[in-house]
Structures are given as C-alpha cells and as structure tokens.
Amino acid sequence: MSSCVRALTRSVPLATLSRTTPVVYSTRGRAAIGSLSYLQRPTTFKRQTLSIGNRVRAMSSIANPLQDAVAKDHSEMYEYYDQYILNAGDTVVQQRWANQLIWEIARHAAGEEIVIYPLMEQYLGTKGVELADKDRADHQYVKEHLYKLEGMQVGTTEYDALLKDVMDHLREHNDGEEQTDLPMLVEKLGTTDSQTAAHSFKRTKKFAPTHPHPTSPHSRL
Numbered sequence: 001m002s003s004c005v006r007a008l009t010r011s012v013p014l015a016t017l018s019r020t021t022p023v024v025y026s027t028r029g030r031a032a033i034g035s036l037s038y039l040q041r042p043t044t045f046k047r048q049t050l051s052i053g054n055r056v057r058a059m060s061s062i063a064n065p066l067q068d069a070v071a072k073d074h075s076e077m078y079e080y081y082d083q084y085i086l087n088a089g090d091t092v093v094q095q096r097w098a099n100q101l102i103w104e105i106a107r108h109a110a111g112e113e114i115v116i117y118p119l120m121e122q123y124l125g126t127k128g129v130e131l132a133d134k135d136r137a138d139h140q141y142v143k144e145h146l147y148k149l150e151g152m153q154v155g156t157t158e159y160d161a162l163l164k165d166v167m168d169h170l171r172e173h174n175d176g177e178e179q180t181d182l183p184m185l186v187e188k189l190g191t192t193d194s195q196t197a198a199h200s201f202k203r204t205k206k207f208a209p210t211h212p213h214p215t216s217p218h219s220r221l
Contacts, residue, residue, distance in 0.1 A: 064186045065198040067178070070116070073108040074174040080104060081167050091155040098154055098163070102146055105170070107205040109139045112177075115201045120181060123188040131181050138173040142166055 080101040087093040117135060120128035145166045152159045186194045 064182075064191070064194050066116075066186055066189070066194040066201065067182045069198045069201055070108075070112070070182060071178055073104065073111075074178065077101060077104055077108070077167075077170065077174075081163070084163070088155065091153075095154045098149075102149075105142065105146065109143070111201045111205045113139065114204050115197060116185070119189070119197060120185055124184055127184075131184075135173065135177065135181065138169065141169055142173075145169075 080097050084094050084097040084101065087097060113136065117132040120132045122128070124131065145162055149159060149162060152162070189197060
C-alpha cells in the first residue's frame, strides 16, 4: 500500500481541521498525501439546482434525536452526490464533491459501527445482531468499492458507474436503517438514552477516519 493511502486511512480529530486548508490533487485525480484529512465542505463552489423536477430532500420532522442525526447524514450524502452529477464536465469541481462525499460516508460509517450497531445488538437481541451484521456487510461493500475509486479518474464512465453503484447500494441500506433498524432501536432506548446515543454518534464522527478502508473495521468503544 502506498504512503498516500496509508496516510488517508489514519484517524484524524476532525474538530482540529481548518476550513481554509487547500486540497491538492494529482494528475490521476487522486488526492495528495493528507489532503482528505483536511477536507471540509467545498464552499467555494456554487451549488446548482437540479434540472429535472428541482428535486428537494427536505428532512422529515423526526422527534427522536438519534434518528434525526442519522437521517441528516444520509441527506447530506445524497446532496453531495447530486452536486457531483450536476458538475459533469468539470473534473476539478467533481473531485471536490467526490472527496466530500467519501469523507461523509467514512465518518458516518464509523459513527454507526462504533455507537449504533452495538446498541442494536444490546437492546434488540437476536434480531439486533442480525440487523447489525447485515449493516456491517453493507458498509464493507461500500468501503471496498470506494477504495477502488482511488485508482480511477474522476468523471470517466468507469468512475461514474462505480460511484453510482455505491450510491444505489447506500440508498437501500439507508432506507432500511431509517424505516426498520432505528425505529426498533429508539423504541427500546427511550428519549433520554436516544439523546445520549445521538451525542455519542456525533462525537465519534469528529474523530473518525476521513477515508474508508476495507481492511480496517471500526472497533467498538
């Protein structure tokens, strides 16, 4: 494994990163060493409006803080992917949005694997173990495919097809969490414990890896 890839897989306290730190890319579209560790929302690029139907993903009114936190992350993933698609033809901008998407997926996955899935196993018994195992397998699939994107050029047919496959898989996975896993879990947790879990989930994301790696599953706290 190259020093670049190893650097990208290390855990970095995201709370210490600067929004002004530049992101540099190589000629192959691969982020330079450490660049993803300093990636923040690409505010220098104007968001476009979807040309078909002006698609809007408004967050539903969710009373439970844990469900709200997870659903918000899911919505942001979709938003970043939309921006990647809308900027087709401009590989510089697409690289920014692709990196932002990968960063969000990595930290979200870490938060779920460290905080939420162990709670499912603890509170939902055999069913919780079954659901958590499936969710981890889904994450593994996504990590492996995102890792393949490292050696591919942004904006190419091959890159776009693989990224679309990742997002299609994530949508099904995310829907399952929002419609089945989380409602079952929060019913057992109650409001107070759900608030605690939501806080732990958000806190864990701040110290999560900035880049998913298929051979580095996240440990439980």
